[in-house]
Amino acid sequence: MSKKYDAIIIGAGVIGTPIAYELAKKGYKTLNVDKLPDAGEGSTAGSCAIVRAHYSTEDGVAFAYEGFKYWNDWENYLENVEDEKGLAKFMKTGSLLIKSQGHDWRKVKKHYDAVGVDYKEMSNEEVLKMVPVVDMHEFWPVKRPEDPSFFDDPAQMLEGALFCPEGGYVNDPALSAHNIMRAAEKYGAEFMFNAEVVDIRSQDGRVAGVTLKDGTQIDAPIVVNVGGPHSFKVNQMADGVWEGCNIKTKALRHEVMHCPSPDGYDYLNDGYHMSDGDIGCYYRPEVGNMFLIGSEDPECDPQEWVDPDEFYAGKGGPGRDNQLTDAQWKAQCYRLARRIPSLQVPNQPKGVCDLYDCSDDWIPVYDKSDLDGFYMAIGTSGNQYKNAPVVGAMMADLIDAGEKQGLDHDKTPFQFKMRYTGRVLDVGFFSRKREINYDSSFSVNG
């Protein structure tokens, strides 16, 4: 390969494509390499694509709220690019955070106030008016249906919810990555598919390029790891990178269920995205008038850390491969059925089983590395889809500051100014060298 690139980005999902887009806009000649056939086909496609602002840290809330603005302004963000597959749609349903013992909602409220997030407090009665199918009893703590007390009658009522009208979800996450790819291509960004990176070459303490499975070598002075669930494997290919991270990433198996909405309730058109820590679930509408039910990984549920290659190959056996399990189907659907007593649960599991690229504290790593020129946007932990366009802008600024302005981000952390909200974010928050952030929810909530 004779072509020379300024930056190679490993991965063309919803984080990899906006990094290419923003770098290309700055004049970098970029190439994304992805082992799959098209943009967004990996774990991005399995994302629930929720757009919400509640995070456990103020920076987390601010970052997510910035993301809202991008999704709201999707065509403009893409500079009105045409995509032959059409454009992904931001479904602004509004987002209900149930006040429960499962979420530190008081902290979220404080962050909302600090950041200026538009929200309203709702009583149980108001929630019932919005979502007439719910039972606002408290079911805490989260249990599994194998536990007989799962079926105990509840005694207490919940305390209402926080409603954030700007929240929602993106209807087709894979398509959103594809859209950004098309926008990036307008600036000369290139994309190479069915291309698996097997080695990251370096020379004299600086990254030199990547080697593909078919032996092709591609050179660039900058390489960015956006490998999603494969991120730890990619880091391990680069000299000293994995060892230089205090925060590590691993692939966590995660099941998302699709259960039909109760008869007579048009959840697809009338429903909201809801985060319900009381039952350890989040849910949003899905085509076919389905409830898409994600799990907030309550303590009683098993966590399966898997090898991503084996997982996607369907190996590893039940509960470790990419197929839904009956036990988890029942756990997630029955939990939602506590909240929605008229929910009818089919016998056959339906949904998506994919991987989180999970970091030690469920907060991502957006950083440089111990190898010059090698960067990473990893550890998204199932909670960064909504932030993806902001991550693209931030990573491009970080890379530019490091490469063009000689900033030592480890010594003097880069300060990222957000485009829409104008807030300044200390990117050191996402450092690979950080100690585990105990403010984190240690869950998909981030």
Place this chain on the structure above:
Amino acid sequence: MKKIGLFIEFKDDEIKPANDGMVTMAQGDGHELFALVVNADAAACRERLSAYGVSAVVDITAGGGAWHPDGWADAVVQAMNACGIETLMGLTSPQGRDLLPRIAAVLDAPLVMDCVGVDLDRNVARTTQYSGKAMAEIQLTGRHHIYGIRAGAVSPAPRAAAAEVHAFSAVEPTASGIEVLSTRPGEAGTVDLAEADIIIAGGRGMKSGENFKLLQDCARAMGAAVGASRVAVDEGWVPYTFQVGQTGSKVNPKVYIACGISGSVQHFAGMKSSEMIIAVNKDPGAAIIGKCDYYIVGDLFEIIPEVTRALGAAG
């Protein structure tokens, strides 16, 4: 050498083409092939059956009206006994599904349905199980053996014989507990999915029921049957009788054209044995693209009308 009974199916008074493959499957090493024809014009199909190696056509008259599931089952059993036939083959068609298990129940004989191969010497059948994911070899024991054959499992191969027609009148059976009140015909001119040579099927990508007209037009131009994935049926775009898959029809046409179908495991369970699979999908990452023979990545709403046009031009 065995006497093999072949239950011959008709549609609109014509012998169904799928019988030829079944008869071919029975040819083996000099078995004596008896075509069992119930309440139909046996003489008219003598020549056709002879061409595939049938040496006797048993012209069975069964009482109880033109069609009666128990009456026919009983009549076939009587004819088998009268001719000394202990092995019976029939098609795994809607009629075969209604009739062959009844015959097996009357004889208390083992039955394997949907066979893709039979070894008549060893009494072994080959069929798929678990949604087409496994191929099973099944031993049948006992005196009688019954096989339901998958339409199209074997290509017809002529073998000349000279069949004689023997008339057989079945004794009126004792009251069966079933009264056939009426038979309501299906839609005229529709090609049955299970026996079609070409199927063109639509899935989620069809977006609406009206859009299936595109497939109907194309199907008419190429003499194909129209099928659908479960999504299209669940969305109410087409009736469930169109459904190909795990809980729909299992088909094995010569060509299966999947339009806007992602290719779930359950869908493949119904069509994976098609000789050629062609996928038309806008998504290059769709599962079906990796499991077909030919694929077109593109918009089916542009491509299918072009195919219809090209067929028209090709005459």
Place this chain on the structure above:
Amino acid sequence: MKIYVCVKHVPDSAATITIRDGSRIEENITFLMNPYDEHAITEAAGLRSQLPDAEVVAVCVAGPAAENTLRSAMAMGADRSILVVADRQIDSMLTARALQAAIEADGTPHLILAGKESIDAEGMQTMFRLARYFGMPAATNAVKISLEADGAVVESEKEAGSRDILRLTLPCVIGAGRGLNTPRYPTLPDIIKARKREVKKIDLADLDVSSPGGKTEILSLAPVAENREPREIAGDAAAAARELVRILKEEAKVL
């Protein structure tokens, strides 16, 4: 009056099937109720309201894990259930005998419903054998059932949407088809109620059934290999369409 519904505990159609010892499947996968049986249970629950003092009893012949499927059947409307515990896979002929013996020991059926076929063995015959052993009439692929005083009128779907309209004397055996109804899946209150309902367990050996007419025995089971090599038909819509027609004509030879 009793309505018996025969249900089967089958692997999830989405599950990866792994074959062990060349003759059976690895069973550590998700098993659930055979999808056609969901239609049978739903129909039985609907018919119950038309019959005086009717009771719906689900019956299953399988290993102990099938209790899960019977719980589903009860959550979908069965009042109680019977599990004939078999320590091995048995064929349709013996299954029908076991079902008959278990039902006979339990009560007098007014009606027996089943799915028209199972999606694992795909044998399509057990319901007919059961009917024969009982001396009852049978109809398969039912898309409509109307109960009358002295019989059941069943619409049995055939080829290309055609239907036989049959009147069956009662008691009878009816195989449910896809078009019969929309399965009514359970709500949490239904599931909670079903938890308290009885699953009566009978050992297959205690039923003392045999199959004098013969049997079917799996000699070998092998994975079906998928060995297609996908090739792209490139070009714009018109060019791709022309190439497709050429392939139909010259390679597949179907035109």
